[in-house]
Amino acid sequence: MTRATALIGVDWGSSNLRVFRMGEGGAVLDRRADGRGASSLKPEQFADVLTEVAADWLAEDLPVLVCGMAGARGRWLEAPYAPCPAGLADIAAYAVRPIDAPEVRILPGVAVWREGCLDDVMRGEETQLLGLDRGFDRVVAPGTHSKWARLDGGRIIDFRTHMTGELFAALSRSPSFLGGEAGTDHEAFEAGVCAGLEDGPLGASLFSARVGMLAGRVPATGLQDYLSGVLIGAEIAGETRDGEPGRIALLGAPGLAERYRTALALAGVEEVIVTDVEAATAAGLWRAWEAMR
């Protein structure tokens, strides 16, 4: 027996598209993925791509709820950021409807404003964060642009973005770090984390890779892991300057989340739960949809 579909949930990231067929209550009944991410599409292409990927599901004339970069400026239709503090009702209220697909609603991102100035933004992660069960003080979503968010009472109170993944991608091709492959030298990773946790100027912490090589402390094959460690360590140091971060949910791909868990443990932060990104995304979409009805 097939359970009835209640919502088509869409997570449209920069470089990937994920579509969920969801039953009443938010259960994921089926899923599809496609490589046509939002950053490669023009506004008029989104509706067609979605139809190509999920024509049979869409034929049932169901509501479609989209989160992520489809709502960024210049993509399907800009959904302006909801300001923090932001909960499910807030992001639901900021959703927009593209004219070429009236059954579709696109959720906004969330922004921090400080003293009248836009200070930070996220788009996509807010739906995942708000899909988590409550009881976390912080949610860390590591990645190209890692997010550290404070949650309270089911709302995102504040957050900060660290360009850690983008730094890693750029520096891993730079002369000082050409060596090895990330994920192969655990010891070099931990040494890098410790260097990053010292919270010195990052440009100087990074130079410790070269000094470590010269001194024989960092093997050439461990340079990528050392780099990854320094960057993650520095990110954690920056977020724990003001004291204990409380109970943390880690929301990321398993390998990356595990690196952060290791690094957090080296920083003395042990209250860390690794959570499932897809489940959080689907739950966030469902709950946002409920907040709209």
Added chain:
Amino acid sequence: MTRATALIGVDWGSSNLRVFRMGEGGAVLDRRADGRGASSLKPEQFADVLTEVAADWLAEDLPVLVCGMAGARGRWLEAPYAPCPAGLADIAAYAVRPIDAPEVRILPGVAVWREGCLDDVMRGEETQLLGLDRGFDRVVAPGTHSKWARLDGGRIIDFRTHMTGELFAALSRSPSFLGGEAGTDHEAFEAGVCAGLEDGPLGASLFSARVGMLAGRVPATGLQDYLSGVLIGAEIAGETRDGEPGRIALLGAPGLAERYRTALALAGVEEVIVTDVEAATAAGLWRAWEAMR
């Protein structure tokens, strides 16, 4: 009338070779440059390259003093680092003589050791720093690997390296910073410096470029300048955490030195003298040679 040559001075960097014909007292009588930097040469090639570039000068059977990467591991002949505190007599004492060119002496780099561990290194800059007239508390040599050195009584007491130029080169090709050309948008540069001077986690300071773009504060054509500003600002913040740096000599190419002078002024540091790199190098080589005789 040609003044008599007393020393052939050589500054053999990673990517460039500079040769000076020097008279008694260290006056530069003539100079030559070549693109065959030390990082592109095998040990057995150095003597031949030097002969190609300056055969007529070398025919006079004069002493040759080399500083820079020719003495790095795997290059002409490794000249192990002299430990800090290091003055001219110290680097002179650590000079080595390659077997294939007995008239040549290669100066060492200088290293900081902390608690028995190699902590930082320079190679080439020490000769420039020690070639400056006294009276500076700090020497800043901006570049791929910027050096901030403390000087006292004609010796390098301590220093720290920031990978600022390497960070710029890597990040200037990264998605968040593709826009404009460094040196064209002074306002974006200054805005970046201010973001860097806040001394927050660097990965977060860098993300402010994207937020600034979204908010219309940073034009797309100013991204490279903004990036340069954040990195230089963060470097300065890291070096001024513990208070006033004192009287600073800036030792770098004119354009780059001017950027640092601007950024230092924004940090409230006004006692800054821009010095001439070639003159400092030649003076350092001559003084080191005097210390050897």
